[in-house]
Amino acid sequence: MPDIFNSKRLKCFPMIGALFLATIFGFLIGRIVHIKRSMEMAPTIQVVDDVRPKQAVVVLEGIRDGKIVGSLEGDVRLWIGENEVLANTGGTISVDPGPLIVNEMSVLVPQGMQFVASKRGKKYYPVLVAAGQSITPENRIYFESAEKAEAMGYIQ
Secondary structure, eight states, X not given: OOOGGGSHHHHTHHHHHHHHHHHHHHHHHHHHHHHHHHHHHSOOOOOOOOOSOOOOEXXXXXXXXXXXXXXXXXXXXXXXXXXXXXXXXXXXXXXXOGGGGOOOOOOOOOTTOOEEEETTXXXXXXXXXXXXXXXXXXXXXXXXXXXXXXXXXXXX
């Protein structure tokens, strides 16, 4: 039986292992030295006070409990409609939305049409009355006369 521990191949394994460990150790030492030198050569950061003039800022955070909330910073004036908004001592605002939350909808009435009805309803209305104007545009049917509306089965 051959003696495997005395063979020439196995005698070089400790030397290969030692070289491998020396290489890894040298690489790690080199990285540490490189990082240390990089840190020494890095410019120092100096923090200074901002002396630029402050900019006027209006921050609208949203609508809470039916009021517009936010803050005003700096020399700023905010108007909603015809009303000037003034911040409290903390710079925050809480105001009624006024004209900002008005749902205005304009619908172009075809020329010559005097009456309107809903596709889903049974009544017709003059185009200028509130009931006629409240019909959503996609559901509107127009008529030139009351007789034509009644001929289609609508009542007043």
